[in-house]
Amino acid sequence: MAKHTPMMEQYLSIKEQYQDAFLFFRLGDFYELFFEDAVKAAQELEITLTGRGGGAEERIPMCGVPYHSVDTYIAQLIDKGYKVAICEQMEDPKQAKGVVKREVTRLITPGTVMEGNFLTDKENNYLVAVYAVDGAAALAACDISTGEFYLTEVDSETALLDEILRYNPSEVIDCSQINRFSLKDMLAPHPIVLTFVSAPEADGGVDYDEQLARHFNEVAGAGHCSGNMLRATLGLLAYLKETQKRTMDHLHRIELYEPAAYMVLDQFTRRNLELVETIRDMSRKGSLLWMLDQTSTAMGGRLLRRWVDRPLLSKAAIEKRQQAVEVLYHEWLAREEIRRALKEVYDLERLAGRIAYGSASARDLIQLKSSLLAIPALKQQLEDIATTSNSLQEITAQLDACPDIVEIIDQGITDDPPLALKEGGLIKDGYDEYLDRLRTASRDGKQWIASLEKQEREATGIRSLKVGYNKVFGYYIEVTRANLAALPEGRYERKQTLANAERFITPELKEKEALILEADEKRTELEYQLFVEIRDKIAGQVKRLQDLALQVAAVDVIQSLAALAQERSYTKPAIVEDGRVEIADGRHPVVETVVAEQSFVPNDTHLLADGQQMMLITGPNMAGKSTYMRQVALIMIMAQLGSFVPAQKAVITPVDRIFTRIGAADDLVGGQSTFMVEMKEIEVTLRNANARSLVIIDELGRGTSTSEGMSIAQAVIEYLHDDVGCKTLVSTHYHELSHLEDTLDNLKNYHMAVEESGDSVVFLRKLIAGPADKSYGIYCAQIAGIPDRVIQRANHLLEEFVGSSEGGAHRLAANETAAFQSEPQQLDLFGTIEEPASTTEPAYSNERNGQSSVESQIVKKLKDADLMAMTPLDAINFVFELKKQLAK
Structure with a gap:
């Protein structure tokens, strides 16, 4: 089998150490990729895939990018979650004996980006390390571009995920020896790169806080560093040392904090309230952060986001x-x-x-x-x-x-330096005596070169003669072929022949060239050296x-x-600790901003520690229920991060968590329906809410049959009221649930006001006391653009349904409350309630109800139908078919 060339052997040896990264291999003015790296990079970067001989029988796949534009291509790969190893030439190829020495100088990963063109100005780029064992987990988070370093510990898997997602990291390092598959599964739905490393062992005989202080000049925040916290920190530092190939001296300050010092906002709440990005297109515009941000600096924008992510609990x-x-x-x-x-x-x-x-x-x-x-x-x-x-x-x-740093820069660095660091023009005149002499020599030599052209033209009489320079041949005198005969014999030495001209050199020109190039080379080297000294001085x-x-x-x-x-026109909220949340004329901050040209209808909120803790809000779609509930949550968050709030007056008791179940969304990849997603979010709420929490649930119980939906809704409401005792806002289409106000002492009914005038309906978007008696679903369908014929048919069917079910529905509301609470029953559109099956009598007797066989079949179909899973058009067609059967 053919062997590879020495250079390709060098490449393969280095690549062996970086199997999970693209290896950018420096060759002259290009970074080249070979073998599988080349094939994959050509696809991801949409660049040409070529090949080259490397000593093997077959050509080696190859692609490359120019060194001066490499950052653009690296950024594309990092953005897609890949890692990139940068392999540089460590010696001058002109002076190298054999293969040029090369080394990987840096491994760039999504969490270790430093370059400004890879980063977003007003967003941090966090790298998070996790060490989990025995049901507890320590978390270390770092942004190496800003020097921030945070450390904490949590006691559950759910709390760990909440804390990780709070940072929105680009990369997570698992330093644990166990629980790795659990973390992998937790992060699977999120665009986060997961890397496995082994954490260095802590010194058993030395105090953990002392070991931590070895790595940081300053440790801020109260609390004690546990062994797990130290292992997470050491694992993160070891990973940075391995990838960055240099010390991380700017990570001098670590902040230890307790998650319990801040409001907990889980992933569902962050998404549903659109705190930092919108649900629709994941953009910043339209989020709470977008609305709040009037910062003038990038670091101010990042700090504001941290405040939004971590509302305070301390009054x-x-x-x-x-x-x-x-x-x-x-x-x-x-x-x-x-x-x-x-x-x-x-x-x-x-x-x-x-x-x-x-x-x-x-x-x-x-x-x-x-x-x-x-x-x-x-x-x-x-x-x-x-x-x-x-x-x-x-x-x-x-x-x-x-001021001392200003003076250092002002004395040494030119006011308008070039971007390149090794081409000169960085250091001011007068900063270094030797540099000034080199500049004078270079400047004088170039002036002599400039005067040479005039002298030679006069001496030869050739007006088109010119003196030029290029990096390959140096300085030269160029004469066109038509004028060669006019050259004095023996005056010039031929250096290069072109198609239409000849290039020459003289001994004097060659001597000046040597002096100029030597001065320029020394000048650029010295300038770079002086610049590094200035930079290092400031780095201290x-x-x-x-x-x-x-x-x-x-x-x-x-x-x-x-x-x-x-x-x-926001107001300063009063912060209290007696359990009250009272908001007068509250407004949704983002909606109010977006619809600035329209008037926003404000609403009040009254939630008490003893008394009205729960609001059951009924009313139609489009009436403003969801907007109202979201605005209460956003006002709480704004108040607890220290902001004024959109209200005429506000009295706020800080809440420790906000739980939300808002909107309809499925999880196709995870195999979960919309209803299952809703139930998962409800499960998180019921397991974690406490008396200090705020719970917001929109359209509780939809996605299944009417009876099951109402049963689940009532059971959840009762649990939150009786067992948790938290502040709760619940909206529902099931206005039949309004009877709960009679049995739950701390629940009050509210609805969104609607004004009817003839055939028109106006949603006033005003919250008023009492339950709603209509859902106005057909009207919503009409303003959505459903054809008039369908709307007319739906209104006709609705009249029939209301007429046929009027008696049974009223009896249920008035006489069957207790039975409904203990064991919810299926509502019958024809005025009866399904009775339990008996061994002596059928559960539904045709004789007893006076119904024909056809009617009995229709009733059975209605009972079996999953109306909540139907589209409005499907429901109309279903009812139309049943009516056709009745007409036969």
Whole structure:
């Protein structure tokens, strides 16, 4: 079997170490991929697949991309969840003996991206490590582009998934020796890359907190580091060391926190309330975060998202944020000046990260200088207004403008440096004496070259003679073939022949060329060396820069919330601890924003610790039930993250969790119907809700037969009322359930008001006390565009149904409440209630009911029909067929 060439042997040896990654192998000005990598990359990147000889009998599949545009192609692969190993040439090919030495300098994975063009400005890119054992799990989360590092511990699989999804990580590392398949199954429905590693063992004889402090200069937050937490941390750090091939010195600060300090928002609630993205198209626009975000900096946008993800539970912590927002709410002139200063600040967090990481460019340093120069004006504005806010005073005191860093950059880096780092033009004149001499030599030599062209034209009389340069042949004198005869004999030495010209060189030109090229080479090398020294000097101050970035981000979020509150006439909610949630004229913040040209109808909410804890809301589709319930949840979240809220007045008791069951969605991949998805979400709610929670359930019980749907709905309502005792909003089409107000002390009926005038119906979108008596489904079908003939037929059938079932329905509501509560019965459209089967008498006697055989069959079909699973048109056709049978 034919052997591969030495270079291909080198490639295969390196690829063996990175089997799960695309290996980008540097060859000159290209990164090449071979074998299966090439085939797959050509498909994913839509580039040409070629081949080359490599010593084997068959040509080796190959594709490549230019080195100067490689980031674009890497970004595409990372975005699709792949890993990329970057293999660089570690020596100059001109000086190498044999095969050029190559090494993988970095392994890029979805969770370890540093480059700005791979990242979204206002979103973190978290890498999460999990260590799970014995029913508990520790979680370490890190964004290496910003230097953030968080550590916590949870006590259940459900809590672990909630905490992982709170970070929305690009990649999760499983450091556990067990429970791996469980984590794999948990994350299967989510677009997250899962990587398995082994966590380094902790030192048994040393305190866990002491071991943690070895890796971090500072550990923030209360609490004690457990063994599991340390293993998750060590596993994450080991993975970063393996993939990044360098130290992570900018990860100097770790924050330990308790999940119980924040409101828990599970994946269903986050999706149903559209906190950071919409359900329809997964876009940011239309979400709560989109509506809240008036931040001026990228780091402010990321911090705001963290606040939305983690609403506070502590009354004192919430009021501290409120106080800061209130100051800027009233100081609108100072707020505008603050916004103006913030617009001059670049992404300090990621700039500091790249500086510490060693990947920052000269332009990054200029952006850092520009940002730092804006800090004094920002600090002055805050000092003038912060006297009434402890939070703002703390922030202002920590705004370090870093004048020494500004001076370092200003003295060394040119004001408009090039993007490339190894082509010169980075360092200012006067910064280094030797660099200045090299520049003078290069500049003088190039001036001599420029004057040479004029001299030679005069000496030869050839006006078209020119002096040129290229990287291959260096400097040359070019003369067209038509003028060759005019050249003095022996004056020039031929260097290159072209189709229409000849190129020459003189001994003097060759000497000057050597001096110029040597000066240029030394100059660019020295400039790069000086730039790295400046960057490393600033990297030693990266902790100051990250601390400053955190304070600037906080100012940005506070001014954003204040500007929004003033613009939308929001009010500061009173935070209490007596269980009350009272909202006067509350509004849905996102809907109100989207339909700004229309008037939004506000509604009140009254939920008490002792008394009205549950609201049962009935009424038709399109009347505003779902919007109302969502707005209550969003107002709670806004209040607990420290924002003002869209209401005339609000009194809020913080809730520890919000559970939602809203909207219809199936899970085709998981094999679950819409109804099963609903039941899964209800199951999560019933298992985890407590008296401090807020539960919101929209259209409880739909998706199955009427009797089963009402039975499930009533059972869930009773359980939440009697066993959990939490604040609950439930909407339903089953207005028959309104009788529960008579038996459940803390439940009150409400409905969305509707105004009827002749054939027209107007949804007033106003919540009023009492139950609804109609669903207005046919009217909703009419405004949806269903043909008039169908609508007329449906109205006619409805009249017949109402007439035939009127007696039975009233008897059920008035006389059978207790029976319905204990064992729900199937409603009969013809006025009877199904009785239990007997050994002596059929369950349904034709003689006793005076019905014919045909009528009995029709009744049986009605009882067996799953009307809730039918479309409106299917239901109309079904009823039409039954009526045809009755007419026979």
